[in-house]
Amino acid sequence: MFLDAELSAITRLVLELDDEAFQRHEAVKLLMAHGSRRWEDAIR
Amino acid sequence: MTPEQKLAHITRALKDAGRAEVGLYGGGEVTFLSIADLLKSKETERESDWLDISLLEEIQDARNQAAIGTAPGALQRLLANLRSRRGMDRAIALRVLDDDRDAIVTAVATCAHPATYAFLFPLAQQVHPLGLAVPVDAAPLASLASSVFGSPKHFALVEICRRAYKRHAMDVDRADKQTKLNHG
Numbered sequence: 001m002f003l004d005a006e007l008s009a010i011t012r013l014v015l016e017l018d019d020e021a022f023q024r025h026e027a028v029k030l031l032m033a034h035g036s037r038r039w040e041d042a043i044r
Numbered sequence: 045m046t047p048e049q050k051l052a053h054i055t056r057a058l059k060d061a062g063r064a065e066v067g068l069y070g071g072g073e074v075t076f077l078s079i080a081d082l083l084k085s086k087e088t089e090r091e092s093d094w095l096d097i098s099l100l101e102e103i104q105d106a107r108n109q110a111a112i113g114t115a116p117g118a119l120q121r122l123l124a125n126l127r128s129r130r131g132m133d134r135a136i137a138l139r140v141l142d143d144d145r146d147a148i149v150t151a152v153a154t155c156a157h158p159a160t161y162a163f164l165f166p167l168a169q170q171v172h173p174l175g176l177a178v179p180v181d182a183a184p185l186a187s188l189a190s191s192v193f194g195s196p197k198h199f200a201l202v203e204i205c206r207r208a209y210k211r212h213a214m215d216v217d218r219a220d221k222q223t224k225l226n227h228g
Binding site for chain 1: 181
């Protein structure tokens with residue numbers, strides 16, 4: 001799954017981006033939209 | 045021992061351990077797994093079980109929240125087991141985190157789930173959980189240390205810790221099934 005593979009990269013974004021840019025980032029949007037509670041990004 | 049006897053034995057043991065819930069179903073009294081045990085039992089490699097977990101977490105948080113003011117230790121129990129985003133939002137909105145520093149410190153020390161730890165971390169960075177189910181990686185912890193409590197970055201880090209825990213639990217379940225297959 002994309003998010004599982006990119007957790008380290010998203011963690012780095014916390015330090016690299018300001019709040020506004022962080023919230024606009026597509027990976028962050030995906031993480032917050034799904035958290036661990038949806039299966040849409042799983043390849044099933 | 046018949047299946048009925050086994051079930052009776054298990055439910056009696058769960059009741060004795062305070063890990064059972066009793067409710068009415070079909071006109072009769074039925075013993076259920078406690079919500080904490082049910083949550084644990086759902087930690088499988090199946091994505092659909094994790095959808096159930098997200099709902100059960102919200103139910104557990106709502107129950108613990110409702111007990112505040114009616115049961116001793118309820119605030120500490122809520123904080124130490126806080127799992128859902130909805131529960132976190134409600135805890136912030138109701139300002140249950142504002143006044144009782146001791147409850148927060150105790151909750152961090154006794155919490156077991158990485159998402160709970162990540163949620164409370166900015167409020168008690170010097171406190172270490174004694175029995176975390178899965179360690180939180182150094183990188184998210186370092187980022188949590190610099191994040192503002194309740195901010196989008198803070199909540200994103202909670203989700204990162206939650207997702208890492210889920211991935212670990214799925215791997216454990218998959219390995220467990222494979223072991224049983226190999227020795228079956």
